[in-house]
Amino acid sequence: MQIGQVARRCGVSVQTVRLYERMGLIETAQRRESGYRDYAGTVIARILAIKQGQALGFSLSEMGMFLQLSPQTTEQALIEQFVEQKVQQIEQTIQQFQRLRLALEEFATRSADDSRECPVIYALAEMACVQGVSDA
The missing domain is CATH 1.10.287 (Helix Hairpins)
Known part of the structure; x- marks a missing residue:
């Protein structure tokens, strides 16, 4: 899925998608031969979760912590x-x-x-x- 499609489906700007990628909140998109980003469909759920978390008062860094949590976390x-x-x-x-x-x-x-x-x-x-x- 191209970045514009992801942004539209999530109700965010293309710049927001790029920011989330730079911050490691979403997985890095694969690049097509044309140079366009190609995002996996799972990115949609992550972005929607991030936006909902923000609406509830969580910062982007806090959302990053949540996204990295797993039962194997050592901290x-x-x-x-x-x-x-x-x-x-x-x-x-x-x-x-x-x-x-x-x-x-x-x-x-x-x-x-x-x-x-x-x-x-x-x-x-x-x-x-x-x-x-x-x-x-």
């Missing part, structure tokens, strides 16, 4: 530490979204004459403060 302690950190981050994100959902529900049930500031703003500000503390 088990490193993997366990990485997984534990990601689980903690996911738990924090879940809690933030639950607070945001409550704020949205409160906002939706407010009466038209309620002059208090929007509770969603407070929930988002709280999320930013928590994020700022964890990023520092």
